[in-house]
Amino acid sequence: MLALRSHCEVLFYFTGLTSVSHLNTNAYLPYSVGDHLTSYGDVVTAPHSQITSLEQLNLGLTGSYGTEVEPCNFPE
Numbered sequence: 001m002l003a004l005r006s007h008c009e010v011l012f013y014f015t016g017l018t019s020v021s022h023l024n025t026n027a028y029l030p031y032s033v034g035d036h037l038t039s040y041g042d043v044v045t046a047p048h049s050q051i052t053s054l055e056q057l058n059l060g061l062t063g064s065y066g067t068e069v070e071p072c073n074f075p076e
Contacts, residue, residue, distance in 0.1 A: 013061070018050045028060040041066035 004010065005022040013020070013034040036042075038050040041064070053064035 020051055023051070023056070024059055026059075028062075031062045032060070033063040033065070034061045036064055036066035038066055 003015075003021045003023070004013065004026050006025045008027040010026045010028045011032050013023070013026070013028075013032070016035065016037045018038045034056045036051050036053050036056065038052075040048050040050045041053050043052065053066065056064040
């Protein structure tokens with residue numbers, strides 16, 4: 001999968017990946033949203049290799065969402 005790199009005015013970033021390279025090189029518009037779609041998306045106290053919602057918020061995304069139930073994301 002190709003990652004966005006050095007793009008400006010990004011409104012949303014949905015990948016479903018556990019980690020996204022170059023996420024910090026983009027400029028996000030106000031109210032932009034990303035997905036973390038990982039097991040540890042809202043675990044902000046322990047270091048791990050998966051992207052977190054807090055990481056995305058610190059980069060300028062206004063909102064982030066992901067799975068809450070393992071082992072997969074149920075669209076319904």
